[in-house]
Amino acid sequence: MRVFWILFAAEWRHFRTARGLVLLCGLLLATGVYGIYYGTTEIARQRQQLAALPELTRRNVDELKVKFPGPADAGDIGYYHSTFAVHHPDAWAALSLGLRDVNPSYVKLRLLGLHNQLYATDNANPLKLLSGNFDLAFVLVYLVPLLIIALGFNLLSAEREEGILPLLLAQPIGATTVVGAKLAFRLTLVLGLAGLLSLLGMLWARLPLDGRVATWLALTVLYCLFWFGVVLVITAWQRTSAVNAVALLGVWLLLVVLVPSLLNLGVAAARPVPQGLELTIRQREEIHGGWDRPKTETMNRFFALYPQWRDTATIRERFVWRWYYAFQHLGDQAVAPLAAAYAHGLQARYDLVERLNWLSPAINAQSSFNALAGSDLPTHLAFQRSATHYHDSLRAFYYPFLFRQAEFTHADYAREPRHSFTSLAEVATARRGLPTLLLSVAALFGLGLLLLRRPIAPR
Amino acid sequence: MTYLLEARSLRKQYADKLALRELNLQIAPGEIFCLLGQNGAGKSTTINLFLGFVQPTSGAAFVNGLEVAVHPLEIKKHLAYIPENVMLYPHLTGLENLALFSSLAGFKYPAPALLDYLTDAGLPAEAAGRRVGTYSKGMRQKVGIAIAVAKHAKVLLLDEPTSGLDPKASNEFSELLRRLSGQGTAVLMATHDIFRAKEVGTRVGIMREGELVDVRPTTALNARELEQLYLTYMH
Structure with missing residues (x-):
């Protein structure tokens, strides 16, 4: 143990003089801070956007009150009045934005058919979306392994190549002690950096210090340990620094880039999802066809869904709003199976990736971070379900006006339902990632220590 | 009698080359044993076997009575090593x-x-x-x-330790070895320097193609005779 600490302290002196590595650590710290800044400003921007929505709704109501000074037809109001289904982020999303950049954080809704509104998003630069978020989770999952590789590719081979190893191994110290001390020093350094960034991020984003802090830190530690396990195995393999570097970068490329891409392709093929285009066309055909179909046919189909309005007045006018909304409603009905299949398909893809995430600890860590921050796909699907319910409640609010031909007064605006949805952290999902990581860490360290039992070649 | 260094039928076979053939050697406390031989004769292999850097194909090396292969760490408390090219x-x-x-x-x-x-x-x-x-x-x-x-350490393993030293420093090193030998240190030194071997060594061994072909006490020969002997073996 004494020798371990001597070597540990010596590593610190070696590290201090290696300017490149010190610079690299500083660079990682800087990118980490930028990641935290990026995440927190992005979430602050989304929050600001969401906070402005009630004002937009209020202005819209004011305009309608001017447009319809007296009691109005609810059909007009439903047509011109827009409201919002909003998806408030969890505070943790600042550290792991997940899908919050791809998926909209709010949906503008009118009483019209739901499905052509539900999937509408703001325009975004697809190239920027492709490259992903530069948040803290990105720095931890993608960049920290590179730092670990830079620190560890010549863990023992540097001494061998510089010719110091024979003199070192002529001392009464075991290979495990030498490698262990070197690894422990680098582990302390990297965990110190990752822990510092995590705590900084938590303070910066003003996160509630709940049980998720421990889960986040446990994920970070295990993920770093995984990469140190890889370094240990490569070190124990006893090749030259150049071979080690190539091997380690190969493993990084495989686990961080290649496997996730291939998994993405494979999962997309294994769990087909109906094309959004098909859904859009079906709904448009149904709704636009509604103008040409006999009104009684449309209404009878609608009454089959809402028998309570069956005894309302027969439509004789050329146009009446309740008929218009009826075929809008039927448009939604026509694509309901497609919409359900779409949502199920996405969920099935997500589930399959969850089942296969042991293939790549990067996927595991990333999806666990996202689950922890409530910024992953299940949360978005939950928001879409919530928005659908909200649209249902809008219908439930307007239909009595339309079918009873009641007048919509200025006082009724305030009675219109409002929507709010806040991401829920899926701590259980996040914690499911831990045993898988732990297992791979144990396997790597087991293999590494086994390989280290072979004598170390001093030259 | 306990030897500080001992090789018993020590043999090292590489895939393409027999590096050491049945080496039997005992070095007592205070002895300075100089190994002479051309490059590739097996001098460094012998030292590396005593250090445990190389695993023997058969036979065993002992340091202070401990078998190197069995006590790879323990033996390093008893020996010090100076390689041909000290890197720090x-x-x-x-x-x-x-x-x-x-x-x-x-x-x-x-x-x-x-x-x-x-x-x-x-x-x-x-x-x-x-x-x-x-x-x-x-x-x-x-x-x-x-x-x-x-x-x-009780044992010094030296692999051409004076390479790169000027004659004065080499001479001082010889003095040092004599002093340590007087204190009971056993020294095994691989060298190309026949004259220094004669001057500082108590015994010299000549190696050729992995085999220790001759061992002589240095008192029995003068430097010229040793050189002649060496050259005879090399032809």
Whole structure:
């Protein structure tokens, strides 16, 4: 143990003089801070956007009150009045934005058919979306392994190549002690950096210090340990620094880039999802066809869904709003199976990736971070379900006006339902990632220590 | 009689080459055994087998009565090693390198003691505080000597330790070996320097193609005779 600490302290002196590595650590710290800044400003921007929505709704109501000074037809109001289904982020999303950049954080809704509104998003630069978020989770999952590789590719081979190893191994110290001390020093350094960034991020984003802090830190530690396990195995393999570097970068490329891409392709093929285009066309055909179909046919189909309005007045006018909304409603009905299949398909893809995430600890860590921050796909699907319910409640609010031909007064605006949805952290999902990581860490360290039992070649 | 170094039918076979053929050798306390031979004759292999850096194909090496293959760590407490080309941490000073290697060997010397070891080995005092990266080969060799001496080992394994040393420093090194031998240290030294072997060694062994072909006490020969003997074996 004494020798371990001597070597540990010596590593610190070696590290201090290696300017490149010190610079690299500083660079990682800087990118980490930028990641935290990026995440927190992005979430602050989304929050600001969401906070402005009630004002937009209020202005819209004011305009309608001017447009319809007296009691109005609810059909007009439903047509011109827009409201919002909003998806408030969890505070943790600042550290792991997940899908919050791809998926909209709010949906503008009118009483019209739901499905052509539900999937509408703001325009975004697809190239920027492709490259992903530069948040803290990105720095931890993608960049920290590179730092670990830079620190560890010549863990023992540097001494061998510089010719110091024979003199070192002529001392009464075991290979495990030498490698262990070197690894422990680098582990302390990297965990110190990752822990510092995590705590900084938590303070910066003003996160509630709940049980998720421990889960986040446990994920970070295990993920770093995984990469140190890889370094240990490569070190124990006893090749030259150049071979080690190539091997380690190969493993990084495989686990961080290649496997996730291939998994993405494979999962997309294994769990087909109906094309959004098909859904859009079906709904448009149904709704636009509604103008040409006999009104009684449309209404009878609608009454089959809402028998309570069956005894309302027969439509004789050329146009009446309740008929218009009826075929809008039927448009939604026509694509309901497609919409359900779409949502199920996405969920099935997500589930399959969850089942296969042991293939790549990067996927595991990333999806666990996202689950922890409530910024992953299940949360978005939950928001879409919530928005659908909200649209249902809008219908439930307007239909009595339309079918009873009641007048919509200025006082009724305030009675219109409002929507709010806040991401829920899926701590259980996040914690499911831990045993898988732990297992791979144990396997790597087991293999590494086994390989280290072979004598170390001093030259 | 306990030997500090012993080889029993020690053999090392590489895939393409027999590096050492059935070596039997005993070295007692106070003996300085010099191995002579051409490059590739098996001198370094012998030293590496005693260090445990190379695993024997058959037979066994013993240090202070302990079998190297069985006690790979324990034996290193009893031996010190100076390679042909001493390499040290270039960003540490000579003093810091000596302190580091000594502490790994289990010694904790105060700074003046460390400096004494370095100056005794022939390193100028002003150089001791300089980074080793600025040292010449000979200066590094002297730090290597200091590291070995400061370990107070019973056995010294030397693989052409004086390479890179000027004649004066080589001579001082011979003095040092004699002093250590007087204190009961056993020395196994591989060398090309026949005259120094004769001068400092108690016995010389001549190796050829992995085989120890002759062993003579140095008192029985003068340097010319030893050279003649050596050359006979090489033809």
